[in-house]
Amino acid sequence: MLELIVYGVLLFLLVQMFRLWMADGDLSLMWYERFGQSPAQLAGKVVWITGASSGIGEALAVEMSKVGTKLVLSARRKEELERVKQTCVETGNVAEKDVLVVPLDSVAHDTHAGCVKRVLAHFGKVDVLINTSWRSQRSSFLETTLINERKAQFTVPPQVSLTKAVLPHMMEQGEGQIVVTGSTSGMIAEAGLSAYCGSKFALRGFYGALRAELQSYDIDVLLVCPGPVETNVVQNAMVGDPDKFFNQDPKLDPSHANDVSAPRCARLFMVAMANRLEEVWISRNPWLTYAYLVSYLPFIGNR
């Protein structure tokens, strides 16, 4: 009998290890996807997405439009935002007036208050702000420009300014959700990504502190850390000069050999949002296992 129980426990552990190896998100996210609130909860909310002209932000817009979320789409390229809006209206459950395009540059801080005014004039509220705009990096530290006033890689993370502009409205409203796209590069330091890792590690500290400050308000702060996702992130990565692009085919990048698709990543974002989680990781292996190792067994993970 005892033997049977031991074999049963071993089998259970093996199955769980196999499931973890095949997973594309951390254990809590996989749990909530199966047993938690459905992303359909986001219907009717006003969600503002930065970085909505491409990649993860675009997929978020398209997936949320399917459940009837009202959308504000922001990034620098207006024509790309209009294209994404068109897709949302054609394939989603939203009308033209439910999707507002507000072009902005995340590092043009002085323009953000005006953008918030425009959004409030149109929708009267912002329920969720998703800060997902930004670029990766492919350059050694010595090649990388330290300070470039408007495109500074080592100063305030670009996600912070719009958060500051939207927050007073959420506090007045008495509820809201701030979501920020971090990265597994904000957990695992990698060569050639010193500025990117620095900025993504900083996000965890910054939004953790903000979460603590907002404890007495009904405002959630969610940090989403994707690993490799199939987008234009590698082509659009900065090199030493942030005005230039890396422009390499992501298939040549070994870290992108087992990407999560952008729509799947967006869907898992929505699970985390609907369940008001604080931090989630979205990645396939080996990055998912690395994330667990650096978090729980750093003396192994950091090697």
Ligand SMILES: NC(=O)c1ccc[n+]([C@@H]2O[C@H](COP(=O)([O-])OP(=O)(O)OC[C@H]3O[C@@H](n4cnc5c(N)ncnc54)[C@H](OP(=O)(O)O)[C@@H]3O)[C@@H](O)[C@H]2O)c1
């Ligand atoms: N894909 C991955 O493997 C991966 C993994 C971990 C984390 N992430 C994070 O996910 C986020 C989205 O990246 P992605 O993979 O979707 O890459 P992407 O396809 O290159 O999209 C980047 C988005 O950010 C916008 N953006 C860049 N600089 C901006 C600025 N100064 N102001 C406003 N918008 C700006 C771009 O729009 P415009 O050019 O029109 O401004 C675009 O919409 C980033 O924060 C990235 O660090 C990605």
